[in-house]
Amino acid sequence: MKSRFVLAAAAAVVACVLSVESAAGVTLDRGGRRGAADRGYWVETMVRIVRPVYENLAQGTLRKNMPVEVNDGSNEGKRADVTHLEALGRSFNGIAPWLALGADDTPEGRLRGEITDLVVRAITNAVDPASPDYMPFDRPGAQPLVDAAFFAEGLLRSKDAVWPRLDATTQQRIVDELRRSRRIKPYESNWLLFSAMIEAALLELTGECEMRPVEYAVDRHMEWYKGDGWYGDGPSFHLDYYNSYVIQPMLLDVVAVMRDHASESEAYAACGALYDKVARRLSRFAAQQEMLISPEGSYPMLGRSSGYRYGAFHALSQASLLHMLPGELSPAAVRSALTAVIRRQTVRETFDREGWLTLGFCGHQPRVAESYVSTGSAYLCTFVFLPLGLPADDPFWAAPAEAWTSQRVWGGEDVMRDAAIGD
Numbered sequence: 001m002k003s004r005f006v007l008a009a010a011a012a013v014v015a016c017v018l019s020v021e022s023a024a025g026v027t028l029d030r031g032g033r034r035g036a037a038d039r040g041y042w043v044e045t046m047v048r049i050v051r052p053v054y055e056n057l058a059q060g061t062l063r064k065n066m067p068v069e070v071n072d073g074s075n076e077g078k079r080a081d082v083t084h085l086e087a088l089g090r091s092f093n094g095i096a097p098w099l100a101l102g103a104d105d106t107p108e109g110r111l112r113g114e115i116t117d118l119v120v121r122a123i124t125n126a127v128d129p130a131s132p133d134y135m136p137f138d139r140p141g142a143q144p145l146v147d148a149a150f151f152a153e154g155l156l157r158s159k160d161a162v163w164p165r166l167d168a169t170t171q172q173r174i175v176d177e178l179r180r181s182r183r184i185k186p187y188e189s190n191w192l193l194f195s196a197m198i199e200a201a202l203l204e205l206t207g208e209c210e211m212r213p214v215e216y217a218v219d220r221h222m223e224w225y226k227g228d229g230w231y232g233d234g235p236s237f238h239l240d241y242y243n244s245y246v247i248q249p250m251l252l253d254v255v256a257v258m259r260d261h262a263s264e265s266e267a268y269a270a271c272g273a274l275y276d277k278v279a280r281r282l283s284r285f286a287a288q289q290e291m292l293i294s295p296e297g298s299y300p301m302l303g304r305s306s307g308y309r310y311g312a313f314h315a316l317s318q319a320s321l322l323h324m325l326p327g328e329l330s331p332a333a334v335r336s337a338l339t340a341v342i343r344r345q346t347v348r349e350t351f352d353r354e355g356w357l358t359l360g361f362c363g364h365q366p367r368v369a370e371s372y373v374s375t376g377s378a379y380l381c382t383f384v385f386l387p388l389g390l391p392a393d394d395p396f397w398a399a400p401a402e403a404w405t406s407q408r409v410w411g412g413e414d415v416m417r418d419a420a421i422g423d
Contacts, residue, residue, distance in 0.1 A: 320352070
């Protein structure tokens with residue numbers, strides 16, 4: 001017979017979960033139907049976010065129709081030279097794993113086929129110098145390096161679904177643009193990984209790359225590791241979400257490509273040998289991210305770039321996609337937690353009247369945006385959707401919903417204590 005304490009704790013967890021359902025928009029369903037409903041909501045929300053980008057870019061009207069909102073609330077064209085590449089690179093990176101599943105004869109599969117067609121047409125226009133929406137990867141300023149790298153990461157994440165669909169001219173233009181981005185010198189920060197990511201993509205797509213940016217970026221981040229799953233953003237530690245926005249996922253993807261090509265070069269092999277260490281740190285960081293999600297689906301607004309909204313959970317989403325969640329984390333609980341976050345931050349004011357993303361953390365709050373943030377920047381929020389690259393029968397989606405860590409602990413459950421990792 002269960003003790004009174006265990007029964008009381010279980011009852012408290014259920015009560016806590018029920019008390020936050022209306023705020024988080026999450027209802028636990030022990031029969032497993034919740035997973036299908038969650039997936040449908042994720043797909044609907046993701047497509048709602050990205051559709052204006054791809055419909056306009058496919059028609060050559062992105063520059064004409066997309067607003068360029070900046071942090072003073074104006075729409076006067078500041079950042080207009082870079083914001084469109086931001087919208088493309090970031091949204092493509094976020095939806096790429098879902099596109100990689102390919103089209104099929106289910107309603108979701110047909111929608112995926114439709115969006116893939118738009119993406120192919122959009123990319124073709126983006127790299128065509130004759131298009132009104134042409135987006136050079138080497139100018140103006142340094143910002144294009146960032147979004148060329150996100151675009152490159154998206155190419156890797158969707159390689160079998162998107163790259164073969166592009167005509168030979170477009171493929172060559174992409175390679176040429178990625179190579180031209182080498183003209184931009186990255187800062188001594190997470191930016192080093194942008195150059196490394198581009199070279200990793202070139203290696204995968206062409207069989208050749210420049211290894212110096214890769215080795216330098218990887219070596220620096222090994223030096224900047226602070227412990228317990230956290231890297232410095234440069235030599236200093238920053239309490240923000242850049243370990244998730246960029247560092248952990250991009251570092252893993254870079255060393256993964258090097259590992260896959262290890263037999264071709266000692267330099268590739270040396271970087272690839274770090275894969276297990278980088279993956280272990282990502283797994284630990286993902287566990288910490290899950291613990292940041294409150295019982296009602298909110299999380300702290302910490303550090304810069306908070307206008308990227310739930311893109312803050314890029315690392316947790318990548319760990320879920322790659323089945324790298326630590327053993328103590330249930331995929332279904334992570335799904336439930338992330339669904340609650342997406343529901344909390346996707347409010348009416350997240351979009352303007354034409355369906356474009358606004359600046360803000362929870363709604364329209366332009367003053368939370370830095371001077372480098374504009375409408376296109378906000379599409380980094382799509383990074384949360386990486387687990388849609390898992391098929392619907394994966395446990396992440398198919399298992400019945402579960403309470404996540406903060407729901408369990410604040411509900412009185414006797415949970416296991418947290419502990420740091422040692423390397």
